[in-house]
Amino acid sequence: MDNNSKDLSRHNTLRGTDKDNDLLGLLLVLLRGWKIIALFAILGLIIGVLYVRYENPTFKSDALIQIDETSKNLSGLGSNIAELLPPDDSSMQAQIKLIRSRMVLEPVVDLLHLGIKLNDPAVNKIDRIKNNQTNVQMNSADGVVLETSDGRVQISQFNVTEDYLDKPFTLSRTKTGFVLSNDSEQFQGQLNKAHRFIGKSGLIEIMVNDLPTDGHPIDITKQSLQITTDSINSALSVVEEGTKTGMIELSLSGLNQKQVSLILEHIVRSYSAQDQTRSSEQTIKTIEFMKKQIPELKQKLKASEAIFNKFRENTGTIDVAQEASILLSENAGIDTQISELKLKRADLTTYYTNEHPLVIQINEQLGVLNARKQQIDNTISALPEVQREFLTLSEDVNIDREIYLTILKNYEQLKIVKAGEVSNARIIDLPINTNRIVTPKKQLIIMLATLAGALLGALLIFIMNLLRNVVKDPERIESKTGVPVIATIPRSAVLSRLSMNKKAAPRMLAHVDNSSLSYEAIKSLRTRLILSMPTVISDSPKAKVLLFTGESPGVGKSFISANLAEVFAQLNKKVLVIDADMRMGELHKVFGMSQYDGLADYLLLDDSSLQLNQFNKSADNQIMNDVSDFSLENFIHPSDIAHIDFMPRGKHPSDPESLLISEKFEALLTGLKSQYDYIIIDSPPLLAASDAMVLAQYADQVLMITRYDESMEKQLIYAVKQMYNSNTRVDGIILNDVKQGLMSKYSYHYRYTYGYADNR
Structure with a gap:
């Protein structure tokens, strides 16, 4: 096979794969929205049941x-x-x-x-649904009958003049008989007695045999012949x-x-x-x-x-x-024919005019016979x-x-x-x-209503999917933002189950799911970050500052920051994690600490309270020279994980951004760089606050975290654009919480667990 044939075959295979992926993607969209489909199917079922109960059979x-x-x-x-x-x-x-x-x-x-049309106004829509079937009137030669909850309605006669046709009247029972009324008139009568009322618009003839008790009103209308x-x-x-x-x-x-x-x-x-x-x-x-x-x-x-x-x-x-006899016989026959034709013509003229084709035909035959008769008469005259x-x-x-x-x-x-x-x-x-x-065919209607509800739910899912345009495809993210996707973090099934308990504190992957794909993805991210940062040869080590931000809240910055710090610590690297989201940061929950005595508390202290005018420059590069004079240790706390220190967000300040712009924060970060190998900063979302733009000036790498199938693509693109407008380069995008298996078209369909083998 030549190269062109191979290329064509490969192209056809790729086209077929793309089509399969598109169909699979549509199916997966429906599967992800099964709850909405089920909800609409249930609504359709309810509507179908209500309809078949509302409609009379x-x-x-x-x-x-x-x-x-x-x-x-x-x-x-x-x-x-x-x-x-x-x-x-x-x-x-x-x-x-x-x-x-x-x-x-x-x-x-x-x-x-x-x-005659009767209607019971006391029966409303709720009653029709509740009763499943309501009474209808019965017309017969004796009159009209309608059963109600308070008794029977029976009308044996109701005639009105033309102006009263198709106009509603109301009948009510009284102690002495009945009352017939409309918007402007009222007539009183007795039961089982024919009445003739003269109203403003003409004559009304009515005979009422029975009415419900307790003043139960009944609507009555005399329809025109055409409408009936x-x-x-x-x-x-x-x-x-x-x-x-x-x-x-x-x-x-x-x-x-x-x-x-x-x-x-x-x-x-x-x-x-x-x-x-x-x-x-x-x-x-x-x-x-x-x-x-x-x-x-x-x-x-x-x-x-x-x-x-x-x-x-x-x-x-x-x-x-003999000749006369022949002529006479012929003449008599002609006369008979003429008589029959005249009789036919006389009878036809009772139905048709003289211009009718049958009449004209008879006249023509009469003309021929009369001509022959005249000829015979002339002969006989001799x-x-x-x-x-x-x-x-x-x-x-x-x-x-x-x-x-x-x-x-x-x-x-x-x-x-x-x-x-x-x-x-x-x-x-x-x-x-x-x-x-x-x-109504109850089973069919209920089935169709349920199916229609499910189809409507499916349509709504497709529309929402088109309108939402959520983050899914790494290749599409890269083409839209111009920023590479450096990691995709799969969802941890164990952490997902644990997070369903709202009272339980967040857990680290290393503690609860250290053999999962999620943990391996965090390690792969660590490796990529190490390889992507240039090695600086210097007598004094200087920490690499990693800034994690996102386009909106809830993308998993705290999860990535904490677990990445843990895998860096495995390499015996000293790591400091700073929760710079002084508004809504929750990293302290991951490390099991208090949010207070943190970054905001430190930056809000007066310079006279802390003697930070200079850091100790001795060979051992300790953080403080004299604990009694320099109390930074009150704001940086060791965690339960070896080699990891944590600075919580502190109390909520009135203007967090101004604190980050201050020289005090710059001096703090400069001093801390000499004490750690890696400093991981968890910043607020870009679309919620501009703190990340300030913090990015101190970072060696700026990483944008977005959540699979939840983050909006346009918001992510806008966030990256905002960073570029502030002269800040986004070094990479991390796609978090990627759902695996058949529920996602773009996820990695791994079917193995990478971990320690059982060597028994």
């Missing part, structure tokens, strides 16, 4: 209707009469629209008093089952199973009745038309027969030639006058008889059809009470 009823073809009712009439009736629009969409129409729903609304039918249609589903099956499925949902089934049953019956009325209307109109025509046609037939008989009596029987008159009278009688018998026959047939006529809508299934709750 919804029930559903179904019905099935079959739509038959209209032509089945007229199959016995023959094609001639069937053609007289207008075509029926039996499309499913038309029938669905018809079912939803006010024509079908209004009779149901009036019968069941669906326009819209409400029914919003809960009503009408769909064709299958394709071109002629089956329509109806379903209605509501808060009361019996109520839903009752309303849907009456809707189905109302539609069936309307459909039957519509179907019968066509037949009835045709019968009525024929009933009016029969007497007239019968009278006309009698008149033509009388004239023909009288003519025969006067003239006797006349033979008609016959002798007596024969011509005989043919005319005979023709009139035949035509009148044919028309009369046809109409009479069809009339009797229509009467038979009318007697056996049924609705085109065949009711297959009426609604029944299933008592199955359709909504």
